[in-house]
Amino acid sequence: MEKIVTVKNLSKSYGKQLVLDDISFEIYKGEIVGFIGPNGAGKSTLMKCMCNLINIDAGSINICGYDLVKDRKNALKKQASLIEGPGLFLTMTGLQNIKLFASLHDVSKQRLQEMIDYSRLGKHINKKVSAYSLGMKQRLALAIALLSEPNFLMLDEPMNGLDPTGIFELREELRNMVNKYNMALLISSHQLNEIEKIADRIIYLDHGKINEVEKNSTTTKYIIKLDKALTNYNNDYECMAIDNLSYQFTIKDEKELSQLIQNLVLQKLNILDVIKIEDDLEDEYSKIYEVTK
Numbered sequence: 001m002e003k004i005v006t007v008k009n010l011s012k013s014y015g016k017q018l019v020l021d022d023i024s025f026e027i028y029k030g031e032i033v034g035f036i037g038p039n040g041a042g043k044s045t046l047m048k049c050m051c052n053l054i055n056i057d058a059g060s061i062n063i064c065g066y067d068l069v070k071d072r073k074n075a076l077k078k079q080a081s082l083i084e085g086p087g088l089f090l091t092m093t094g095l096q097n098i099k100l101f102a103s104l105h106d107v108s109k110q111r112l113q114e115m116i117d118y119s120r121l122g123k124h125i126n127k128k129v130s131a132y133s134l135g136m137k138q139r140l141a142l143a144i145a146l147l148s149e150p151n152f153l154m155l156d157e158p159m160n161g162l163d164p165t166g167i168f169e170l171r172e173e174l175r176n177m178v179n180k181y182n183m184a185l186l187i188s189s190h191q192l193n194e195i196e197k198i199a200d201r202i203i204y205l206d207h208g209k210i211n212e213v214e215k216n217s218t219t220t221k222y223i224i225k226l227d228k229a230l231t232n233y234n235n236d237y238e239c240m241a242i243d244n245l246s247y248q249f250t251i252k253d254e255k256e257l258s259q260l261i262q263n264l265v266l267q268k269l270n271i272l273d274v275i276k277i278e279d280d281l282e283d284e285y286s287k288i289y290e291v292t293k
């Protein structure tokens with residue numbers, strides 16, 4: 001996989017407060033990386049360092065082969081970010097906003113039209129942004145961020161304030177965007193379940209250090225209720241008896257679950273119930289931050 005972002009031994013302090021402590025990670029093309037941490041963990045600070053809004057104290061940040069400090073102009077050309085809200089001019093129309101940013105980035109007419117279409121604002125593009133819903137503002141801001149065809153996009157808590165429909169639409173939007181433009185996305189959020197649904201990989205920021213979890217490596221637990229006790233079990237899956245008719249299995253994927261069910265049916269056992277236990281991100285989060293749910 002092609003590397004888009006390399007952060008190496010990055011440190012940042014505000015006065016005596018060390019916020020980022022020798023952090024290193026990489027992000028690859030086509031990847032959505034979720035970025036999670038409690039309030040004050042340093043998520044915004046890291047994102048601000050990565051778009052050069054604030055200076056770093058030590059280490060390096062490389063975007064598409066360009067060092068953000070030594071080759072700032074080229075590194076910034078390869079990325080876009082939405083940090084601390086959509087950042088739109090409310091008294092201007094959507095069209096005036098997108099045209100203004102297009103002129104600042106020297107964007108072609110064709111790309112401008114492509115992004116106006118991408119915003120799916122239709123006739124609302126001629127209305128003042130102050131009249132937009134938060135979802136519409138997000139779509140416009142996203143279209144503006146994509147004007148310069150970035151390889152890497154950073155979104156700081158984009159789900160904030162959106163209702164469940166808005167969150168669902170944004171999630172679909174972002175997934176389609178990453179696939180269509182083959183880019184890399186770093187997205188921070190407090191909405192753990194939403195991050196879990198969209199991210200390929202999760203980075204936790206904990207006391208200035210990074211803690212990574214490979215989402216794909218997690219297994220799922222199922223409780224299967226049978227009409228008779230399980231006597232002949234072949235040890236292919238981790239299994240724990242809950243009572244003499246219910247068993248908890250740890251399963252890698254749906255294929256393995258289907259094999260297990262076939263196996264049980266072959267043993268002439270009737271399956272009365274299959275209950276999936278969501279081993280969700282909140283459990284991981286609780287373990288890492290030692291918070292009580």
Ligand SMILES: Nc1ncnc2c1ncn2[C@@H]1O[C@H](COP(=O)(O)OP(=O)(O)OP(=O)(O)O)[C@@H](O)[C@H]1O
Pocket residue numbers: 014019037038039040041042043044045046
């Ligand atoms: N400009 C600043 N000057 C001094 N301290 C700052 C500054 N910006 C942030 N901090 C401190 O750095 C720490 C990390 O803040 P940051 O905003 O990066 O955290 P965060 O993870 O984004 O938090 P939240 O989830 O609440 O947005 C906090 O203790 C904060 O008070």
